[in-house]
Amino acid sequence: MDENSSARLKRRLLGIVYRIGLFLAMLTICLPGLWIVISSLRPTVEIMAKPPVWIPQEISFDAYVAMFSGIGKGGIPVIEYFRNSLIISVTSTVIAVAIGMAGGYAFARYRFRGKSGVFLGLMLTRTVPGIALSLPLFFLYVRLGIIDTHFGLILAYVALNVPFTIWLIDGFFRQVPKDLAEAAQIDGCTRWQAFWQVEFPLAGPGIASAAIFAFLTCWNEFALASQLTRSVSAKTLPVGLLDYTAEFTIDWRGMCALAVVMIIPALTLTYIVQKHLVGGLTSGAVKG
Amino acid sequence: MKGFKPSAPFLLLLPAMIVLAAVVVVPLLLSLYSSFTPFRLTRPETFYVFIGIRNYLSILSNTDFWWAFGRTVLLLTIALNLEMLLGLGLAMLVEKATRGQRILRTLMMFPMMFSPILVGFQFKFMFNDNIGLVNNALQSLGITQDAIPWLIEGHLAFIAISIAEIWSSTAIFAILILAGLLAMPKEPIEAARVDGCTPWQTFRYVTWPFVMPFAYIAMTIRSLDVARAYDIVKIMTDGGPAGRTELLWTLVARTAYSDGRMGMANAMAYFSILLSIAFTVYFFNKLAAARTQIGAEW
Numbered sequence: 001m002d003e004n005s006s007a008r009l010k011r012r013l014l015g016i017v018y019r020i021g022l023f024l025a026m027l028t029i030c031l032p033g034l035w036i037v038i039s040s041l042r043p044t045v046e047i048m049a050k051p052p053v054w055i056p057q058e059i060s061f062d063a064y065v066a067m068f069s070g071i072g073k074g075g076i077p078v079i080e081y082f083r084n085s086l087i088i089s090v091t092s093t094v095i096a097v098a099i100g101m102a103g104g105y106a107f108a109r110y111r112f113r114g115k116s117g118v119f120l121g122l123m124l125t126r127t128v129p130g131i132a133l134s135l136p137l138f139f140l141y142v143r144l145g146i147i148d149t150h151f152g153l154i155l156a157y158v159a160l161n162v163p164f165t166i167w168l169i170d171g172f173f174r175q176v177p178k179d180l181a182e183a184a185q186i187d188g189c190t191r192w193q194a195f196w197q198v199e200f201p202l203a204g205p206g207i208a209s210a211a212i213f214a215f216l217t218c219w220n221e222f223a224l225a226s227q228l229t230r231s232v233s234a235k236t237l238p239v240g241l242l243d244y245t246a247e248f249t250i251d252w253r254g255m256c257a258l259a260v261v262m263i264i265p266a267l268t269l270t271y272i273v274q275k276h277l278v279g280g281l282t283s284g285a286v287k288g
Numbered sequence: 289m290k291g292f293k294p295s296a297p298f299l300l301l302l303p304a305m306i307v308l309a310a311v312v313v314v315p316l317l318l319s320l321y322s323s324f325t326p327f328r329l330t331r332p333e334t335f336y337v338f339i340g341i342r343n344y345l346s347i348l349s350n351t352d353f354w355w356a357f358g359r360t361v362l363l364l365t366i367a368l369n370l371e372m373l374l375g376l377g378l379a380m381l382v383e384k385a386t387r388g389q390r391i392l393r394t395l396m397m398f399p400m401m402f403s404p405i406l407v408g409f410q411f412k413f414m415f416n417d418n419i420g421l422v423n424n425a426l427q428s429l430g431i432t433q434d435a436i437p438w439l440i441e442g443h444l445a446f447i448a449i450s451i452a453e454i455w456s457s458t459a460i461f462a463i464l465i466l467a468g469l470l471a472m473p474k475e476p477i478e479a480a481r482v483d484g485c486t487p488w489q490t491f492r493y494v495t496w497p498f499v500m501p502f503a504y505i506a507m508t509i510r511s512l513d514v515a516r517a518y519d520i521v522k523i524m525t526d527g528g529p530a531g532r533t534e535l536l537w538t539l540v541a542r543t544a545y546s547d548g549r550m551g552m553a554n555a556m557a558y559f560s561i562l563l564s565i566a567f568t569v570y571f572f573n574k575l576a577a578a579r580t581q582i583g584a585e586w
Binding site: 052122 | 301303395399403406419427518550565568
C-alpha cells in the first residue's frame with residue numbers, strides 16, 4: 001500500500017517535471033519570434049525605454065504604414081524588394097521543380113551504373129558555400145553583363161535548388177508503388193501517359209511541398225543575393241533588411257516590421273507542407 | 289543503321305547536369321584557376337598572371353586565416369553536437385505528449401521558417417547590450433546590474449552566435465528524429481521491457497539504433513548548408529569585435545569584396561569548400577551504413 005502511493009506520487013511528480021520541460025522548450029522556441037512581432041507594433045520610444053517596458057502600452061501600425069508608403073517616408077523601397085523576391089523565387093522554383101521531377105524520376109524508377117555516385121555528386125554541388133560560389137559567379141556575371149539582374153539570380157537559385165528537389169522528389173516517387181504504373185502500361189498507356197495520369201497525381205502533394213521548399217530557399221537566401229545584386233532593380237528582401245542598418249544606428253522597429261513581412265509567407269507555406277516534407281526526406285531511410 | 293541512343297535516366301538527368309555544370313562546376317573551375325593568380329578586382333589584367341601556389345602558401349602562414357578556420361570548426365562542432373542532443377530531447381518530449389501533438393509539432397518547426405538572416409537580426413536585437421531582451425530580463429530579475437556586452441566582447445559574441453545557430457537548426461534534428469520515433473514499431477520496445485531492460489537500456493539498444501538513420505539524414509541536410517552561419521555572423525557581429533568572431537566565410541567575403549583580392553579569396557574559398565565536402569561525405573557514408581544496419585535488423 002505504501003509502495004503504491006509513493007509510486008503514484010513519483011509518477012505525478014514526473015508528469016509535472018515533464019510538463020514544465022515541455023513548456024520551457026516551447027517558450028524558448030517561440031519567444032524570439034513573438035518578441036519581433038511585439039516590437040514591430042510598439043513605438044520606438046518604448047523599445048528604447050530604460051527601465052524596460054514589458055507590456056506594450058500602445059499598439060501602432062506606423063512601422064508597416066511607413067514601410068509600404070514608398071521611399072522617402074519608410075526609408076527603403078520595400079515594395080520593389082518584395083516584387084523582386086517574388087519574381088525571382090517563383091520563376092526559379094518552377095524551373096527547379098521541372099528539372100527536379102525529371103531527375104527524381106530517374107533515380108526512383110531506373111537502375112543505372114554509378115547511381116549512388118551520381119546522387120552523391122549532385123549533393124556535393126549543393127555543399128559549396130554560397131559565399132564561395134559567389135566569387136566566380138560575380139566575376140562571370142560582370143563579364144556577361146547579368147550582374148544585378150533577375151535573370152542572374154534566378155539562374156543561380158535554380159542550380160542551388162536542383163539537388164535538393166531531386167532528393168525530395170525521388171523520395172516521393174519511391175512511395176508510389178511501381179506496380180501501378182506497370183498496370184497502367186499493361187492496360188495500354190504509354191510510359192509517358194502512365195507517368196502523367198498515374199504516378200504524377202499520386203506524387204503530386206509531395207512535389208508541391210518540394211516546390212514550396214525550393215521557394216523558401218530562394219525567399220530566404222542571402223549570401224549570393226547580397227553579392228550578385230546591387231540596386232533596387234534586383235535586390236531581394238533579405239538584402240533589403242540591411243538597408244535599415246546605418247553606420248551606427250539601427251531602426252529596430254522598421255527592421256522588426258520587415259521581418260514580420262518576410263516571415264508571414266514562409267510561415268504559411270511551411271505550415272501547409274510540413275507533413276509531406278518529413279515524409280519525402282525520410283522515405284528510403286527505413287526501406288533503403 | 290543504329291545511331292547512339294542514350295538511356296532514359298541519362299536523358300532525364302541531363303537538364304540537372306547542364307544547369308549544375310553551368311552554374312556550379314564551371315565557375316568553380318574558374319575560381320580554382322584564379323586562386324593561382326594574384327587577381328584583384330581593381331586590376332583586371334592580373335587575372336592572366338600565373339603565380340602558382342603562392343596564394344596557398346601565404347594562406348598557410350596567415351594567422352588570421354587559421355584562427356577563422358579553427359573558429360569555424362569549433363562553432364560547427366559545438367553547434368552540431370548540441371543541436372543533435374537538443375533535437376533528440378525535444379523530439380522525445382513531443383513524442384510523449386498525449387494531447388495537442390500536432391500543434392506542438394508545428395511550434396517545433398517554427399525556427400525552420402526563419403531565414404538565417406532573420407535569425408541573425410533577431411538575436412542581434414535580443415542580445416543588444418542596451419535594449420536587448422536578454423539584458424533587460426537579467427536586470428529586471430536582479431541577476432545583474434551591468435549591461436552585459438554580449439556582442440561586443442569576443443567570447444560572449446561567440447556564445448551568442450552559437451545560441452542563434454543552435455536555435456535556428458535544432459528543429460531540423462527534432463522533426464526528423466520525431467519522424468523516426470513515430471515510424472518505429474512498438475513491439476521491440478515492449479519486448480525489451482518484458483525482458484527486464486531499464487529505460488536507459490531500452491533507449492540505448494532499441495530506440496537509438498532505429499532512430500540513428502533519421503539523425504544522419506538531419507546531419508546530411510545540415511551539412512549541406514553549414515555555411516548558413518555566414519548570414520547569422522554577418523548580421524550579428526560582421527566578424528567583429530576586432531575579428532574575434534570571424535569565420536571562414538566572412539573572411540572570404542571580406543577578402544574578396546572589401547579588399548578586392550579575388551585570387552586570395554578564391555584560395556581561401558577552396559579551403560571552406562573542402563571543409564563542407566568533408567562534412568557531407570562523412571555523414572552521407574554514416575547514413576548509408578545506418579540504413580544497411582536497419583535493413584539487416586528489421
